[in-house]
Amino acid sequence: MIAGLPMYDRPETAAANDRLWDLARSALQDCGIAAPDALARDIALWDLWLRDDLVLAQTCGLPYRWKLHDQVNLVGTPMHALDCPAGHYYSTIVAREDDPRADFSGATPAVNEARSQSGWSALLDWAEATGTTLAAPTLTGAHVYSAKAVAEARADLAAIDAVTWRMIRRWEPWARTLREVTHTSPTPALPYICARGVDAEVVYGAIEQAIIAMAEDDRALLGLTGITRLARSAYLDMPVPDPPNE
Secondary structure, eight states: OEEOOOTTOOTTTHHHHHHHHHHHHHHHHHTTOOOOSSOOOSSOHHHHHTOTTEEEEEOOHHHHHHTGGGTEEEEEEEEESSSSSTTEEOEEEEEETTOOOSOOTTOOEEESOTTOIIIIIHHHHHHHHHTOOOOOOEEOSSHHHHHHHHHTTSSSEEEEEHHHHHHHHHHOGGGGGEEEEEEOOOEEOOOEEEETTSOHHHHHHHHHHHHHHSOHHHHHHHTEEEEEOOOHHHHHTSOOOOOOOO
């Protein structure tokens, strides 16, 4: 069996994620599920998500509605300390502090992944709502790299997952050179999933129990306040945008 919590895992949060998993693993084992001792970190995201022995992972809303929804079980959705509905999050659009523009038409965005809800789909929705025509994006591979690309003037703006942006501001000194342009509309947060052969209700209960039992400092570090159930339709009814062309 395998488990991974890659989406908000960085050196400063790794120990908190490990402690969260230790609590969830104990609850799962009490229910007869052979959960692994440690989180998997040296595995590509799609390889993790599609494992038929996946006990727990976190994915992004766009990969879930694009391809994963009929290959995995939806377990639940984390709740974060954000000013939006439970089980939702938003992106923070950032630009350089010394870039005074209000109109970013023609700007080059930095995009973490071609199939990212927070970095690509939310950015497109914002651009359409504001009548902003963007230049071809620069694909970076991670939100932190997108933010740094803006800070280093290799791109003009980026849409960053709000939880990740909070971590970037806390731990990356160069983030002080960036400003928040706006927030995108809230969308369902990054769902927890498991393999089709794993009981999602048991996994939900284990995560819920683990979050409740976590130390308050760990919950604050990860921005977690709980877990909730959103209908599959909350994800699947959203459009699937074409991937960006660099």
